[in-house]
Amino acid sequence: MPVLTLAAVRDVRQLSASVWKMTLYSPELARPAKPGQFVHIKCGEGNFLRRPISVCNAQGDTLTLVFERKGAGTRYLSERRAGEKLDILGPLGNGFELRKGRYLLVGGGIGVPPLLYAAKSAESADAVLGFRTKDAVILEDEFRAACGEVTVATDDGSYGTYGTIAAPLREMLASGGYAGVLACGPRAMLRAVAEICAEHSVPCQVSMEERMGCGVGACLVCACKTREGGARAMRRVCKDGPVFWAEEVCW
Numbered sequence: 001m002p003v004l005t006l007a008a009v010r011d012v013r014q015l016s017a018s019v020w021k022m023t024l025y026s027p028e029l030a031r032p033a034k035p036g037q038f039v040h041i042k043c044g045e046g047n048f049l050r051r052p053i054s055v056c057n058a059q060g061d062t063l064t065l066v067f068e069r070k071g072a073g074t075r076y077l078s079e080r081r082a083g084e085k086l087d088i089l090g091p092l093g094n095g096f097e098l099r100k101g102r103y104l105l106v107g108g109g110i111g112v113p114p115l116l117y118a119a120k121s122a123e124s125a126d127a128v129l130g131f132r133t134k135d136a137v138i139l140e141d142e143f144r145a146a147c148g149e150v151t152v153a154t155d156d157g158s159y160g161t162y163g164t165i166a167a168p169l170r171e172m173l174a175s176g177g178y179a180g181v182l183a184c185g186p187r188a189m190l191r192a193v194a195e196i197c198a199e200h201s202v203p204c205q206v207s208m209e210e211r212m213g214c215g216v217g218a219c220l221v222c223a224c225k226t227r228e229g230g231a232r233a234m235r236r237v238c239k240d241g242p243v244f245w246a247e248e249v250c251w
């Protein structure tokens with residue numbers, strides 16, 4: 001069950017030009033949190049709507065979030081200091097379904113953080129992480145510590161493999177042996193991952209992103225087109241997702 005709580009900020013640090021990492025002390029949020037779930041954060045009095053941010057890691061009583069500073073809400077979060085408290089609702093959403101076996105994690109840009117907790121929770125995992133340029137690369141050391149094989153790709157070739165995640169993903173899937181693929185990132189990347197997984201007959205779960213209002217299934221702002229048993233259905237990313245089986249999503 002999600003809780004509404006005041007979580008204590010332990011640390012806020014900058015990871016790249018636009019990305020921050022926040023560590024919170026909150027047993028109520030950290031203990032039940034599953035990989036792929038998110039929290040909904042009140043970002044000051046001026047921002048009426050809460051902002052959804054994925055769980056990047058949960059360990060003991062500590063929750064880690066990694067976010068890109070985009071607008072007023074995430075700017076507010078980046079300016080918090082240790083000792084302050086944040087009004088947070090969570091953990092929300094369904095999270096990834098993890099079974100036994102080796103998983104291949106595919107992340108793009110700011111979609112990479114939630115996969116770290118999945119890497120730590122899976123029996124074993126490899127990762128393919130895509131970024132625009134070298135300067136945008138985040139959490140590489142953390143993934144190397146949690147995974148077997150890690151491939152970093154950059155669109156401009158300034159670091160790691162040149163190009164998108166598509167080629168390394170195909171190569172790793174061809175080597176076989178994966179129980180499934182877990183993916184989070186821009187919609188175009190998720191669609192490509194879904195197609196490649198279908199070609200290799202590997203089950204694929206994707207974490208979808210939509211603008212959110214309530215975060216708890218009441219307002220329908222976050223509706224996403226899906227197929228259920230052959231019929232089209234609108235599903236709520238906040239409550240029915242954010243994780244869906246790739247073949248359920250109407251791309």
Ligand SMILES: Cc1cc2nc3c(=O)[nH]c(=O)nc-3n(C[C@H](O)[C@H](O)[C@H](O)COP(=O)(O)OP(=O)(O)OC[C@H]3O[C@@H](n4cnc5c(N)ncnc54)[C@H](O)[C@@H]3O)c2cc1C
Pocket residue numbers: 038049050051052053054055066067068069070071072073074075110113114208209210211212242
């Ligand atoms: C399930 C989920 C998990 C997410 N996890 C992360 C994460 O781990 N790290 C991270 O950096 N970002 C994450 N996002 C995106 C993040 O919520 C938005 O970047 C953030 O809300 C932008 O708020 P803002 O006030 O800074 O920007 P503004 O653009 O000023 O936001 C204005 C409004 O639009 C909404 N909004 C804007 N962009 C998005 C978006 N992409 N998704 C949903 N609502 C949006 C905001 O909530 C706000 O109501 C996630 C989104 C979802 C739906």
Ligand code: FES
Pocket residue numbers: 211212213214215216217218219220221222223236237238239
């Ligand atoms: S955000 Fe209100 S139903 Fe999903």
